[in-house]
Amino acid sequence: MIMKVLRMLISLFLLSLVIGQLPVIKVSASSMEGIPAKYTSEITYLVGKSVVKGYPDGHFHGTDEVTREQAATMVGRALGLNGQVRKSAFPDVNERSYASGYIQSAVEAGIIKGYPDGTYKPKSMMTRGEMAYLISHALDLEDTSDISYKDVNQKSPVYQSVNLLTTAGISEGTPGGYFLPGKTITRTEFSLFVARGLNSDFKVSQEEDLEVLSEKVVDADFLNVRQGPGTQYETVGRLMTGETVSVYKKEGDWRFIHSGNLKGYVHSYYLLDKPQGNWTIALDPGHGGRDPGASANGLVEKELVLDVSLKASEYMENTGVDVVMTRQTDWYPSLDGRVALATKNDADAFVSIHANAFASSATGVETFYYAAGLSNREYASVKLATFINNRLYKEMDMSNRGVKNVGYRVVKHNPLPAVLTEIGFLTNETDASKLKTDHYREAAARAIAMGVVDYYNWKE
Template identity: 45%
Template sequence: MKKFVSISLSLMVLLSLLGVSNVKVSAQTHVTDISSSDPLAVKVNYLISKGIITGYPDGTFRPDNKVTRREAAVVLGKTFSLNGTKRKTSFKDVRSSDYASGYIQSAYEKGFLNGYGDGTYRPDHYMTRSEMSYLLAKAFNFSATKNYYFIDVNPFAHYYRVINKLANNGITVGYTDDTFRPTRKVTRGEFAIFTARALNSSFRVIKDQPSPETRIVKADWLNVRKGPSTSYSSTGGLEDGSRVNYYFKTGDWAFVKGAGYEGFVHTAYLGMPLSIINGKVITLDPGHGHTDPGAIANGLVEKEVVLSVSKKLRAYLENAGAKVVMTRTDDSRYPSLSERVWIAENSNSDTFISVHANKHSSEDAHGTETYYNYYSPNGSDARKLAEYIQNRLYKAIDTSNRGVKHGNFQVIRDNYVPGVLVELGFISNPEDAKKLASDVYREKAAKAIYLGILDYYKYK
C-alpha cells in the first residue's frame, strides 16, 4: 500500500503541473510531521491547497522519503502521453513484465531518461538531484541567460546545463556551502520546494553569483583542464603573466574562463586577485609626526595612532594592486602641509587620504567624521570619496556618525588630487580612545577605509 501511495503521489504531482485535471485530490490542508515554523510547511501547504499533492493516509508528508527511477519514468510517461504498453526494453535489468517497462522504454527513446554504462536502468534506485533537474527543466521549458556555478558541479558535466537552468529561474541556490550535490537522492521535501518555486514566483530565490576575480598566471605554461585534477584532459594552456577570470574554487583547483579558454587550473599557479584599484596610485598621509605629536589624551598620541592605521591601510591597498605613496613612514620627520600636497601631486596620485584623530575640550564629544573641500579642484570627486569612506568607517568601528563635512584644511583645499581628511574618532573621549588604542579596531578602521576607497572606484 505504501508503495502504491508513493507512486500515485508522484504521478499526481507532475500531471498537475502540466494541467491534467482528472486527478482526485485529498481535501487535506496540512500535514502532521512538518512544523508550522519549518520553511517547508508553507510550500507543502501551498501545493496541497492547489490540489497538487497530498500526504499519506495517516496525515504525514514524510519529507525525507525518496522517489525511485521507476516512478520517475511513469511520471514522465503519463505527463507526455508516451506509450505505456509493457514490452521489451533496452535495459537488461528491466523485464518486459515490469509495470513501468513501456514508460521506461518510451522515455528512453524520447531522450528523457538515460541508463548506465553497463546497460542497466536500475529502476529501483532513487532519483538523484541532477535527474530531478532534468525533469523540471524539461517540464517547465526553462531557459538560461547566464552561467551560475556550484563548487561541486563541473561545468563540463552533462547535468550542468539543466542545473544552471534551475538556478537561472529561481528554483535553487544550492546548499549553504555553495554545493548542489547532484548525485544526492532527491527527497519529497526537496521535490515540494522545487515544485512550489516553479509554480509560484513568490517562492523563488536568487542565487548570489559574485563577479569573477582577475588573477595572473605564475607559471611558464599552465594547463587548463576539464576537471579539478591532473587526471582530466587538457583543453589548452595559459602562458606566464596571462590574466584569467577566476569564478570558483573546488579543493585546490579554480575554475577559470575567458576568451579562448575555460576549465580548471591549480590555484598554486595563480597570483593574488587584482581589484579595481590595481595600478592606481594612492597617497596616504598620516597626520602630524616627529616634533608635531598632534592631539594627546587618554594615554594616546595622535601621530602614533594615525601612522599605525595608515600602515595597515597601505597593506590592504598594496595587496589589491595599488601603488601606495606615504607622506611619512615613520616618526623621523615632519613633512609640511605644502609638502604633503606636493608629494600627492608629484606622484600623479589618483586619490589622497589624510588620516587623523580628533580632540575636544569636552570628553563628551565623540564619533567619526570625514572632510572634503568643496572648492578644491576636484571637490565633487572628493565629496564622493568622503561619503564612501565615512559610510564604511563609522559602522566598522562602531562609533557615532558625525557625517561628511566641508573642511578648509590645506592638504585637501590646495590639492589637485581628490582628497579627504578622515577623523577616526576623539582621543579625548574615553570610549573612542579605548577603540583607537586597540590594534583590533585599528585594523578594522584600516579595512573600512580600504573598502570605502574600493566603493569610490567602483562608482568612478
C-alpha cells in the first residue's frame, strides 16, 4: 500500500515536470519568476484564468518550447473544453496522459488535427504554423485581409491560418516581414497568442509601426468604418460629420484610420483635409429675444436658427475649429454687438444664420456677402458664401438661389470675412415642412460647418 502511494506520488511529480504544473502547490503570477517584463500583463492574465501554470521551481520558463500536447492543453483550458482524461482518436496519445482529454475534445471541436498517418505526435514541438492553425480554429476566426509574409505564400498549407491570425491582431509576424511557420514556438510566444485571442486588449495591430500620413475630417452623415479596404468587409463602427480621423495607410481608394479607439478602413471620398490652423469661426443665430424674425407655417425664425446654429457649433467643434456663438439663448444682441463679440474673441470669419420669408412660392437657399471692391476680406467673403451655399442646397434638397452681394449690416460693417445664409423659406410650405424636422436641421448644420471647413482648407 505504501509502495503504491509512493509510486503514485512519484508519477505525479514526474507528470508535473512534463506539464509544467505542480498539482499540490499553486503558483500565482505574482510569485512566478521569469515572466518577460514586456508581457507581464498578458501572462498574468492567463495565469489568473489558470490557462498557464508555473513549473514546480516557480519559474515560468518562457523560452522553453511547447509540445503539441501542452498546446492542446493550454487551448483546451482557455476554451473550457472537457479535459477529462480518456481515450482519444490518436493511437499515439496514451489514454492515461494528462492531455488526452483536451486532445480528444479539441479533435471533436475541429480545432486540431493529426498527421496524415493518423498520429498526433503529442511530444513533438509545436511550430508557429501549427499554432496558427490551432488558434485560428479554436477562435473560429473568419476574417482575412491582404496581409502577407515573405515566407508564407498563398499556396502554403498554413497561409489561411496565418492570415486569419494576423488579421485578427493576434500575431504580427517577426521583424522584416516573416512569419517563420516552421519554427518551434516558445511558452512566451504561445501564451501571447492565446492571451490576444482571449482578450482584445492585448491585440497587436499592423499600423503600430506606421506613421500618421494625414489628419482628415469626416464629410458624410454616417461613415461606415470597416475591417478591410472594401464594402464587403464587416462594419466595425461609424463616424459622423465633422469627426476627425488620423490616416495611417492608403489602399486604393480606402484609408486605414484611427478615430479615438475606433480603427478601420473608410472610403477616401468621404474625407476632407482637416484645417491645421488655429481657426475660430463666429456663428451668429439671427434675431432673438424681442426680435422673433420671420414667422410662418408654425415656425419662428429666431428659434429655428438658434437650433441649427447650436447643431452647427457641435459639428464645427468636432473638426477642431473653435466656435464663438453670438448668442446661445433667446435674447437679442445688437447687430454691431454681435460683430464686436466675434472680433473680441479672435474669430477670423463670421457666419450669420437666418431663414427667409417672402411670397409663398419663393423657395430655396441663398447666401449673402458684401463687396464694394475686391479687398481680401470681400474676396474671402465671396468664397465663404459659395462654399456654404453649395453644400446647403444639396444637403437641404432645395433649389440654389445662389450667392448674392447685398449690404446687410452684419456682413457689410464687419472687419471679418462675413456671410449671411438663408437656410430656406418659412413662408414656403415645402421648405417649412423640411425645416420643422430634425433631419433637415442637422443637414443645414452640417452644410454650414463643412462649408466653413472647405473655406479654411481654401485659406490654407
